Each structure stands twice: as structure tokens, then as C-alpha cells.
Amino acid sequence: KAGVTQTPRYLIKTRGQQVTLSCSPISGHRSVSWYQQTPGQGLQFLFEYFSETQRNKGNFPGRFSGRQFSNSRSEMNVSTLELGDSALYLCASSSSRDRGKNIQYFGAGTRLSVL
Amino acid sequence: AQSVTQLGSHVSVSEGALVLLRCNYSSSVPPYLFWYVQYPNQGLQLLLKYTSAATLVKGINGFEAEFKKSETSFHLTKPSAHMSDAAEYFCAVSDGVGGATNKLIFGTGTLLAVQP
Numbered sequence: 094k095a096g097v098t099q100t101p102r103y104l105i106k107t108r109g110q111q112v113t114l115s116c117s118p119i120s121g122h123r124s125v126s127w128y129q130q131t132p133g134q135g136l137q138f139l140f141e142y143f144s145e146t147q148r149n150k151g152n153f154p155g156r157f158s159g160r161q162f163s164n165s166r167s168e169m170n171v172s173t174l175e176l177g178d179s180a181l182y183l184c185a186s187s188s189s190r191d192r193g194k195n196i197q198y199f200g201a202g203t204r205l206s207v208l
Numbered sequence: 209a210q211s212v213t214q215l216g217s218h219v220s221v222s223e224g225a226l227v228l229l230r231c232n233y234s235s236s237v238p239p240y241l242f243w244y245v246q247y248p249n250q251g252l253q254l255l256l257k258y259t260s261a262a263t264l265v266k267g268i269n270g271f272e273a274e275f276k277k278s279e280t281s282f283h284l285t286k287p288s289a290h291m292s293d294a295a296e297y298f299c300a301v302s303d304g305v306g307g308a309t310n311k312l313i314f315g316t317g318t319l320l321a322v323q324p
Contacts, residue, residue, distance in 0.1 A: 097251075126310050136298065136314035149309045183251055187310055194259040195240045195302035195310055199252040 095120065097186050097200035105206045111172040114203045118165050118186030124148075125167040126197060127159060130181040139182075142167055171205075179207045210235045212299045214315035222323050227271075227286040229318045231299030234280065240302035241282045242312065243273055247295045255297075258282060269293070294322045 098117040106112050118125050127139040138151040142161035159169040165186075171178055181204050185197035215230040233239055240259045244252040256267025263275040273284045282299060296317045303311040 099251075124310050126312075128312075135316050136300075136312075138303075138311045138313075141310045143310070149311050151311070185252075194257070195242075195312060196254070196257055196259070197310065197312065198254060199244070201251040204249075 097184055097198055099182075099184050099200040099203050101203060102201065103204050103206075105208060106174050107208050108174055108176060110174050111170060112174060112205060113168050113170045114182055114184075114205070116167045116169075116184030116186075116200060118167070118184075119188075119198060122186035122188050122191075122198075123165050124187040124189070124197075125161055125165065126185045126187075127167070127169050128183045128185065129153075130183060130202070131179070136183075139169065174207045176207050178205065180205060210237075210239065210301045210303050210313050212241075212301045212313060212315040214297075214299050214318050216318055217316065218319050218321070220321040220323060221289045223291055224288050227284070227289045227293065227320065229284040229297050229299075229320065231273075231282045231284065231315060232280050233282060233299075233301045235301055241273075241275065242300040242302075243267065243271070243282075243284050244298045244300060244314075245295050246298065246317075252298065255284070289320075289322045291322050291324065294320055296320070 100115045124143045126141040141149045145161045156172045161167045181202045183202045185199045211234045213232045243255040258275045266272045299315040300312040
């Protein structure tokens, strides 16, 4: 069974631009969560989508948004990029059963660099 | 609020020596606890999980962890370190009751170095 797939793996943008990151969960998984990883702040929860609905949101500004499609694939969007948005963005998926115990499987991440 | 504290941002052991990575948690509800490993330029790989079954949990690659409620600890151990164990390790706790949220709270990580 294929794992969580994130595209692209690397991205370079300039301040003020916007970016969209994609995540395909493990087949059959309906929950997708996003995390931001930076050296200074560590791993921080962005949001979770389950069956196309946002179920939980972390403490990030409104520039960070996401959505989930009917096939469970998810995208996150960051508008008006700032230098501080440079990070590794990780996507994780859970099956309905595993979601009850917070068991999540992570992708390799998208490394975003903002210049 | 739930939180985890990882003692020691850097741990160095010799190949073949015991690995002990420390994690203490704070949780207002019975916690679900996890250890993840991250190799350079990669995502997080689930090593093991405690979801209120046996308190001694065995994971992949020879790692295990013991849930000790009295000490609010969930330390990760491996009897004999291998060079391939060099990576960063993260302890995580579920934020609230499972099912209501799928949010994980992560520790700051421990970078494990294995010396030949």
C-alpha cells in the first residue's frame, strides 16, 4: 500500500506570493492533518480535515488555509508569503479507526523556502 | 492542556550501547502517546504507540517504551544502538480524547548520535 504522498518536495517562492501544497493520503484514509516544522517553533499543528470538513485548526493566521476533496486528497494554501513561512510542511493521514486513537502516518514533507 | 517534555536535545551513545531517550507528558485525560523518528530530509516515521493497552510497548527497529503513569513518563529505549539509529526522535501526545481531535502535540525532539 502506498504511503502518504506530498508534492512538490521542494519549493522556492518570494515574499508576497502564494503557494499550494498537495497531499494524497494512504488509500482508504479519510483524515488528513497538516503540520509545520521549523527549527525555532518545532512541529506545530495547522489543521485537520476529515470527510471534506475542517475538524480542528491550530493557531495560525488566516493566510493559512486548506481543503479536502471527495477522494480525500488535501491541499493547503499559504497566501502573501512571509520569510517566516519557510518550513517543512508535513501531511499525515489516518484511517477512521486509527483516528480514534490519534494514530497518524506522515509523508516526506514539502520544504518551502521563501526568499 | 496537553504537553510533552523531552529531556536532552542531543544524546550521544556508542554503537552497541543502550539508547535511552526521555519523555515526560502532561495530560488532563488518559493520554495516547507516540514516538516518531525523523531521518534527514525525510518525514516522520511512527516508531511505536501507547493507546491504553499494554504499558510496555514494542515498536519497530528494536525500540520499546514503557508508559509509567505514576511518573508521567514514556521513555524510549533500545538495548543496543546501531549506526542506522542516528536520527531525530520526537515524542508526541494526543491533544484531548481520540476521535474528537486528531491533533498531536510534539516535544522539541532529541537528536541521537551513534559513535562507532
